[in-house]
Amino acid sequence: MKPKKPELLAPAGGMEAFVAAVENGADAVYIGARAFSARGYASNFSEKELEEAIDYAxxxxxxxxxxxxxxxxxxxxxDAxxxxxxxxxxxxxxxxxxDLGLISLARKYLxxxxxxxxxxxTLHNSEGIEFVxxxxxxxxxxxxxxxLEEIKRIKEKTGAEIEVFIHGALCISYSGQCLLSSLIGGRSGNRGFCAQPCRKKYRLYCEGKPIKTTGSYLLSPKDLNTTSGLGALIEAGIESFKIEGRMKRPxxxxxxxxxxxxxxDRYIENPAKYFVSEEEQETLTQLFNRGFTQGYFFESPRWELMSRENPHNRGVPAGTVTGYNRRTNRIRVKLSRPLRLGDGIMVENAETKPEDKGKIIFSMYSGKNLVYSAGTGDIVEIPFDSRVPAGSTVYRTHEKKLMDSLKKESESGNLRPKIPVFIKADIAPGKPVRFEVKDRDSNTVTIESEYMVEKAEKQPTSKDRIEKQLSKLGNTPFEVSExxxxxxxxxxxxxxxLNELRTKAIEQLENLRISRWKRKPIDTLQFFESEEKADLDTGKPVKENTPTLPMLSVSVYSFEGLKAALAGGADQVYFGEGLFRKPETAGREESSAQELDAVxxxxxxxxxxxxxxxYLITPxxxxxxxxRSVERTLSRVRELGADGVVVSNLGTLNLAKAEKIPFIADSPLNIFNSHTLALILQEGxxxxxxxxxxxLEELKxxxxxxPAECIVHGRLELMESEHCLTGGLxxxxxxxxxxxCRxxxxxxxxxxNYEFPLLMDYECRMHLLNSRSLCMLEYIPEILESRVSSLRIETLGMENPDEIRRVTRAYRNEIDAYIDTGKHGKENCEKLGQGFTTGHYFRGVQ
Known part of the structure; x- marks a missing residue:
């Protein structure tokens, strides 16, 4: 029995790439509108182009x-x-x-x-998938x-339709959980404008001392390539295989x-004889690579996940530098692969910035002669602006012949197999021609000619001639199968x-294939006429359950920190003992369940x-x-009489709801608008x-x-990564x-020279914290006037209990001063230290 064929899902950042995806065999294509797309820097599609693309497909x-x-x-x-x-x-x-708010509205109105x-x-567990x-x-x-084992388990438990990425760029952070670009430069990955600061240089320090590393691009992963393991993914029954690349060329x-x-297709046809040819692998390598990895599908890649020496396209090795001609400013290269004018090269060890190493070859010399191309083993000279040490590798990052060929073939319209159609014609003297055309999707067009068939007086029109004319489908997507x-x-x-009849019928079939997917307009937006849009979804004003006085909440990760927060005046604490590894536990195994229970x-x-x-914090x-660890935490809440848990993903939220454990929904759930807030509150x-x-204005x-909380102090977590950087290095x-890490x-x-602290948790995941601590102490009146229910101090990375107590007390004093007098108190950030930021409260994100 043949395995089920998965959908091949291709990316397209513009119309040319869209046509290339369709013509080269995609089953589906994903594209972005000009607004609200997670690839905001792609050209994307206007409304008119969206319809044209959908009709074409x-x-x-x-x-x-x-x-x-x-x-x-x-x-x-x-607008969304x-x-x-x-x-x-x-x-x-x-x-x-x-966006969860948009999902809830779409399900109600569309x-x-x-x-x-x-x-x-960030869906990665069965509970989360059951929730959505x-x-x-x-x-x-x-x-x-x-x-792959986790995917199989999820499919078995939920029966959900699953889509996975099989090729292209990888993020070092869990998608949806990265604030690095956002907090460094105001360009949010959650809003489609990631500036990829993870592809920049970083240095690793321990206790203030530099650690020598191989390469400097410590947060830059290789590109995903699953060709060798594709069969196992197919056998797992995954419905859709997705290629990353809406920013890539057609x-x-x-x-x-x-x-x-x-x-x-090769695997489906004969799994036992599946192979990937050298030519296929080299083409993928040539098109774009930062080095390849199979990601996390089959085992933890650890250090092999990363491309630390070069965050840019490597292409394929094309030769070795044998010398540099100072007089002509040319590098001398012995080729291991052909090079042609128009090809792009990158030279290892060139005395330039990595992003400037790429160069298009406009001239190339063999001896004194200008040449168009050169082959393996040839020695050529190529103009190059900087000196390069002998022995350096030359990479071909762009192969003009390959790219020209792909462009020409994709634009020809001859690659994609034609759609087979069945044609039937009934012809009799004195009657119109009855013509029927039907495709394999049960679309049928039946028409009759206005012309009445004549009885032949001299030379009849032969059946062969009629069949020949009716079979001429030309540049249409169809071919006659019967x-x-x-x-x-x-x-x-x-x-x-005959030609007119055939053309008319084929045009109608094309329109039928397109129009069957259109849907009748419905009026979805009447609810926006109300001023309380979110309240319509809840059926009652959700503000009824909001505390009259704002609370001061503090997240702590040790018993000492908890006591300090309480001493400083916290109204409630979020307790996360046992989540993160601590250096002082060196040489000692992590706390046992019994020890944690006691804590x-x-x-x-x-x-x-x-x-x-x-509230106990869950990961x-x-x-x-x-x-099971979360289930144990829920049991602790019930047994110990704690007030509830803090949840940060939809899976733990779903579990807490099912177990009837009170919960607070944390910031990783990305609550950006009132509709998302309303949904989360409806869910309990x-x-x-x-x-x-x-x-601050958007918060209001x-x-x-x-009932809503905002974080007012502490180092915000910039990313959580499955890759442990210190373990990998x-x-x-x-x-x-x-x-x-210990x-x-x-x-x-x-x-x-900004310093970003690293924390590792007990599941060996890496957490990167912001270089500066958020401090909104001087803006407490403005925050309280927003009617927020709780102000949160985050102490992640803050290990000194006395510091936790001082920070908590400062915020307690400011909150009390405003409640008592309606004015700002005497506290300010300078009393707490230096190097603070107000985050996005006044600058926002794109």
Whole structure:
């Protein structure tokens, strides 16, 4: 029995790439509108182009998914819903979404529009997928860190339709959880404008001392390439194989799609004889690579995941530098692969910045002669502006011949197999020609000619001639697979009449194939006439449950920190003992469950004796195999009488809800607008933490709809990564990691000498903290006037209990001063230290 063939899903950042994807064998293409797309720097598609692309694809039996996968600010929700309404009408097969508020509105007002959950939603466990299925999500794009075994487990538990990335660029952070670009430069990955600071240089430090590393691009992963393991992914029953690359050239899309089309078909045809040829692998390498990895599908790649020496396209090795001609400013190269004018090269060890190493060859010399091309073994000289040491490798990063070929073939319209059609014609004297054409999707067109068939007086029109004319489908997407022509007696039909009839029928078939996907317009936006849009979804004003006085909440990660927060005046604490590794535990195994139970019991008792609330923190990332630890935390809450848990992903939220454990929804759930807040509160959250990417003014628009918290102090977490940087660099090449993270405090230093602390958790995931601590102490009146329910101090990376106490006390004093007097108190950030930031409260994000 042949395995089920997965959908091959291709990227397209513009119309040329779209056509290349379709013509080279994609089953589906994903594209972005000009607004609300997670690839904001791609050219993307206007509304007119969206419809043209969808019609082009549907005519050829290809599906189109449109990405509306960014987080939405309050003022954007209406426009986003209008866009979804338009996409529904023009026949979009599905919309890929991230924003929970938009999902809830779409399901209510556009119930027949299929929705796919973007990888930006950080879905990586069965509970999370069950949650979004209840919201109406039909397919989930899993986090790229999911292993094949985890995918199988998720499919077995949920029966969900799954989509995974199989080729292209990787993010070092879990998608949807990266604030690095956002907080460094105001360009948010959650909003489609990531500036890729992870591809920059960083230095690793431990306890303030530099650590020598191989390469300086410490956060830059290789590119995903699953060709060798494709069969195992097919056998797992994954529904859709996705290629990354909406920012790539059309030729890249053409080449990668063509090869994966060929490989998928090859495996389905004969799994036992599956192979990847050297030519296919070299083409993929030539098109674009930072080095290749299979990611996390089959095992943890550890250090092999990373491209630390070069964050740019490597191409393929093309030769070795044998010398440098100072007089002519040329490098002398002995070629190991052909080079031609128009090819691009990058030279290793060139005395230039890495981004300037790429060069297009406009002239090339063999001896004194200018040559157009040179082959393997030839020695050539190429103009080059900087000196290069002999022995350096020359890489061909752009092969003009390959790219020209891919472009020409994709534009020819001759690559994609024609759609077989059945044609039937009944011809009899004195009657119109009855003509029927039918495709394999049961689309049928039947028409009759206005012309009445004449009885032949002299030279009848032969049946062969009639069949020949009716079979001429030319440049249409169709070809005749079966033809039945019935002719009664001798007839005469002008050839022009046959051509006109055939053309008319084929045009109608094309229109039928396109129009069947269109949907009738519906009025979806009447609800925006109300001033309380979010309240319509809850059925009652959600502000009823909001505390009258704002609370001061503090996240702590040790018992000592908890006592310090309580001493400083916290109203409630979020307790996360046991989540992160600590340097002082060097040489000691992680705490046992019994030890943690004792710590939790003491913590709960301490908070309750102080008359304060305590919530236990659950991890942001929890695979199915790790969910037992969360279940144990929920049991501790119930047994110890704690107030609840803090949840950071939809899976732990779903589990807490099912177990009837009170929960607070944390900021990694990316609450950007009132509709998302309303949904989270409807699902049972006692309170929700608003995204730190919102400005103070934007915050006001959201928190008025229900109990909400904002983070006002502490180092914000910039990313969480499945890749442990210290383990990958220092933990040994093989076998178990030696846990170098326990040997001291680690940090990354960027090119501007900003220091970003690193934390590692007990699942060996890496957490990168911001270089500066957020401090909003001087703006407490403005924050309280927003009607926020709780102000949060985050102490992640703050290990000194006395510092936790001082910071908490400062905020307690400011909150009390404003409540008592309506004015600013005496506290300010300078009293707490230096190097603070106000984050996005006043600058916001794109």
């Amino acid at each position: 549907h005519l050829r039996g290809v599906k189109v998914y449109v990405t509306v996968n960014t987080l939405l600010k309050e003022g954007e929700v209406e 819903l209008k866009l979804l309404s338009y996409l529904r009408e023009i026949g979009t097969d599905a919309v890929i979404v991230q 119930p027949d529009l299929p929705l796919h959950a973007s990888t930006q939603m 299925k209840k919201l109406g999500i039909e397919r989930t794009v899993l986090s790229r860190e999911s292993s 030729e890249y899309v053409a080449g990668v799609v063509r090869i994966y089309r060929r490989l998928i 033809l039945h022509v019935s002719v009664e007696g001798d007839v005469f039909i002008p050839i022009g009449q 939790f019991e003491n913590a709960v008792s301490e908070a309750q004796n102080a008359g304060k609330k305590i 942001k990332i929890v695979k199915d195999s790790e969910m 959250a006692k309170m929700a933490v608003i995204s730190p990417e919102l400005t 628009n959201v928190v008025s709809y229900g 220092l933990g040994g090449d093989k076998g178990l990691c030696s846990a170098p 040997s001291g405090k680690f940090a990354l230093i960027d090119e501007k």
